[in-house]
Amino acid sequence: MNRLASAKPWLLSGPALLLFLVFLLIPLVMTFLLSFNSFSFYGGIEESYGLGNYIEILSDSYFYEIFLRTFLIALGTTILCVLLGVPEAYILLRMRPFARSLMLLVVLGPLLISVVVRTLGWSILLGNKGVINEFLIRLDLISSPVKMLYTSGGIVVALVHVMIPFMIIAVWAALQRRDASAEQAAESLGASPVKVFTRIVLPQAMPGILSGSLIVFSLSASAFATPAILGGRRIKVISTTVYDEFLNTLNWPLGAAIAVLLLVSVLVIMLSWNRLVEKRYSGVFE
Amino acid sequence: MSFLEIKALTKRFFDMTAVDDFSLSVERGEFVSLLGPSGCGKTTTLQMIAGFEDPSSGSIILNGRNLSKVPARKRGLGIVFQTYALFPHMTVEQNVAFGLEMRGISGDDRRQKIANALDLVKLSHLAKRFPKAMSGGQRQRVALARALVIEPELLLLDEPLSNLDAKLREEMQLELRRIQQDAGVTTLLVTHDQSEAMALSDRIAVMQNGRLMQIGTPFDTYESPKSSFISNFLGKSNCLDARLISTGDDGAKLDVNGIQITGPAVNLLPGKVLISLRPERIDIVDSAEGVLPARVLERIFLGDQWLFRLETTIGNLLVVRRNRGRREAEPGETVHIAWLPEHLRILPQSQENVA
Numbered sequence: 086m087n088r089l090a091s092a093k094p095w096l097l098s099g100p101a102l103l104l105f106l107v108f109l110l111i112p113l114v115m116t117f118l119l120s121f122n123s124f125s126f127y128g129g130i131e132e133s134y135g136l137g138n139y140i141e142i143l144s145d146s147y148f149y150e151i152f153l154r155t156f157l158i159a160l161g162t163t164i165l166c167v168l169l170g171v172p173e174a175y176i177l178l179r180m181r182p183f184a185r186s187l188m189l190l191v192v193l194g195p196l197l198i199s200v201v202v203r204t205l206g207w208s209i210l211l212g213n214k215g216v217i218n219e220f221l222i223r224l225d226l227i228s229s230p231v232k233m234l235y236t237s238g239g240i241v242v243a244l245v246h247v248m249i250p251f252m253i254i255a256v257w258a259a260l261q262r263r264d265a266s267a268e269q270a271a272e273s274l275g276a277s278p279v280k281v282f283t284r285i286v287l288p289q290a291m292p293g294i295l296s297g298s299l300i301v302f303s304l305s306a307s308a309f310a311t312p313a314i315l316g317g318r319r320i321k322v323i324s325t326t327v328y329d330e331f332l333n334t335l336n337w338p339l340g341a342a343i344a345v346l347l348l349v350s351v352l353v354i355m356l357s358w359n360r361l362v363e364k365r366y367s368g369v370f371e
Numbered sequence: 372m373s374f375l376e377i378k379a380l381t382k383r384f385f386d387m388t389a390v391d392d393f394s395l396s397v398e399r400g401e402f403v404s405l406l407g408p409s410g411c412g413k414t415t416t417l418q419m420i421a422g423f424e425d426p427s428s429g430s431i432i433l434n435g436r437n438l439s440k441v442p443a444r445k446r447g448l449g450i451v452f453q454t455y456a457l458f459p460h461m462t463v464e465q466n467v468a469f470g471l472e473m474r475g476i477s478g479d480d481r482r483q484k485i486a487n488a489l490d491l492v493k494l495s496h497l498a499k500r501f502p503k504a505m506s507g508g509q510r511q512r513v514a515l516a517r518a519l520v521i522e523p524e525l526l527l528l529d530e531p532l533s534n535l536d537a538k539l540r541e542e543m544q545l546e547l548r549r550i551q552q553d554a555g556v557t558t559l560l561v562t563h564d565q566s567e568a569m570a571l572s573d574r575i576a577v578m579q580n581g582r583l584m585q586i587g588t589p590f591d592t593y594e595s596p597k598s599s600f601i602s603n604f605l606g607k608s609n610c611l612d613a614r615l616i617s618t619g620d621d622g623a624k625l626d627v628n629g630i631q632i633t634g635p636a637v638n639l640l641p642g643k644v645l646i647s648l649r650p651e652r653i654d655i656v657d658s659a660e661g662v663l664p665a666r667v668l669e670r671i672f673l674g675d676q677w678l679f680r681l682e683t684t685i686g687n688l689l690v691v692r693r694n695r696g697r698r699e700a701e702p703g704e705t706v707h708i709a710w711l712p713e714h715l716r717i718l719p720q721s722q723e724n725v726a
């Protein structure tokens with residue numbers, strides 16, 4: 086009886102654990118092991134273990150550039166998502182119920198459409214012969230097209246579009262718990278609307294902003310479809326580099342090593358961010 | 372002109388009228404309660420005074436200043452919300468400091484004011500706490516300190532005690548009254564708790580369906596309710612249908628269910644009326660002095676009181692008797708009851724028709 090009771094939690098979480106093991110842990114471990122193998126153009130993957138791949142990556146400025154670009158794109162995306170998502174979430178919360186559910190659908194709508202479709206849409210907009218450039222040229226505002234496709238900026242814009250729902254949901258969840266009459270209280274104490282937002286609403290949204298940033302940053306750093314379509318061969322990020330190593334060069338071990346480095350660096354950034362957040366906000370909110 | 376003048380204030384939401392032609396004047400330093408059942412428009416009235424709702428018509432004049440065009444943040448009122456509405460990310464001290472900060476008060480002046488306010492509500496020792504680590508009563512006092520520290524001309528309280536348990540509520544009532552008198556601030560309290568309104572206020576304004584029904588001191592309102600609604604809302608009351616036969620200098624003659632009784636003279640025409648008699652004004656007496664015989668249906672022991680439900684020829688009556696530690700009549704027993712004719716209140720039949 087007692088034995089059964091203590092086994093219960095394990096039995097109940099068994100299916101999830103199995104899924105976790107088969108679909109996450111095993112591929113991860115295999116990728117990790119693969120990253121230590123070596124590769125030659127004629128012999129393919131060799132069953133030897135060494136740090137050769139890591140040394141190759143860490144001593145090549147080409148890879149540094151790719152890593153830096155990836156994290157700058159992720160950072161830019163995160164910052165833009167905060168700047169746009171926080172006011173948007175607050176405005177949504179203050180709408181009347183009917184308008185709110187309608188607008189929420191609009192905001193979350195992008196999540197219902199495939200990333201590839203959305204990104205192809207952006208490439209139609211951003212291209213040299215794209216809608217935006219054509220429009221600006223028609224209006225005689227510019228004489229030659231502005232380069233937007235195949236730039237980091239273009240990737241950031243499209244990523245923001247993909248990621249902003251996550252930020253809005255996170256901030257929404259944080260703000261929904263708040264007592265809205267605190268804003269009235271602040272107003273009655275003489276705060277202007279700007280002061281109410283910066284001093285009362287924003288601090289209460291902070292836990293949501295921080296967890297939303299975590300999600301957006303890590304998803305952007307490892308995003309594939311958007312940079313692949315909008316960056317092409319020219320603007321490479323880590324995930325597209327891994328893809329190329331696996332499918333074009335067929336150097337799987339090197340690709341695996343890059344993937345492991347991406348995982349580790351995102352993990353380190355996330356954990357230190359989380360530490361910071363917990364230190365700052367423990368004991369303030371219920 | 373009074374300190375606060377509310378004139379014909381009306382608020383309509385779509386097709387329903389939440390506040391209807393509400394007029395009230397409050398003197399400086401006075402404590403007035405808005406009392407009424409749930410949904411009668413108390414909060415709406417307070418929100419219009421605070422500036423969070425626009426009146427459909429009517430005016431609010433505070434200390435000679437018409438508030439209709441003044442935004443909430445420029446009205447300088449202290450407001451305590453039902454949920455306290457403390458800023459969760461700020462300590463007690465920071466909560467109290469917020470209003471001073473918005474007024475550009477800084478340095479020693481600010482520190483002094485915060486210290487005084489926390490002193491007033493006896494929370495100096497918790498200045499560095501966050502609201503979530505405080506009890507309901509403490510939070511309520513923080514909200515009070517935060518509202519008072521800006522030295523408001525008018526303090527608005529929206530059911531500030533309704534979240535507290537009965538014991539704490541009683542303590543906080545005394546505390547609230549002390550704080551209000553120490554600070555000398557004109558106060559408007561919204562409540563649906565009649566005992567709270569009576570304990571705290573200089574005057575009570577009873578509301579029903581968005582209208583002001585009666586205003587007066589707690590004693591006058593309790594003693595001379597203008598309608599059966601008010602007499603039932605303020606304390607317990609026995610209300611009976613009656614017919615007014617005649618009224619004159621020697622009092623009124625009434626017919627209640629075929630029994631002739633007398634009451635105080637009233638300014639009403641003979642015809643159908645209501646009579647109201649407080650349970651504590653009816654006495655259980657020896658048969659010789661009794662006005663009516665009655666049979667005990669039920670009795671409930673309330674500690675300091677006994678509550679009886681009696682069956683009489685004029686209808687069922689509630690009677691309250693102080694517990695003197697003696698034997699009291701038991702259910703099924705027949706007793707005799709008496710009351711003084713002047714304790715009878717004669718009210719017009721229709722509740723709307725308040726003379």
Ligand SMILES: Nc1ncnc2c1ncn2[C@@H]1O[C@H](COP(=O)(O)OP(=O)(O)OP(=O)(O)O)[C@@H](O)[C@H]1O
Binds near residue numbers: 384388409411414563
């Ligand atoms: N924004 C609004 N839109 C429509 N009707 C409203 C709105 N606010 C309040 N009402 C209505 O106005 C009436 C008065 O509401 P109010 O909140 O003033 O009641 P109250 O006396 O404070 O009640 P309680 O004691 O329950 O707090 C209610 O019938 C309510 O349904």
Ligand SMILES: [Mg+2]
Binds near residue numbers: 413414415
């Ligand atoms: Mg209310």
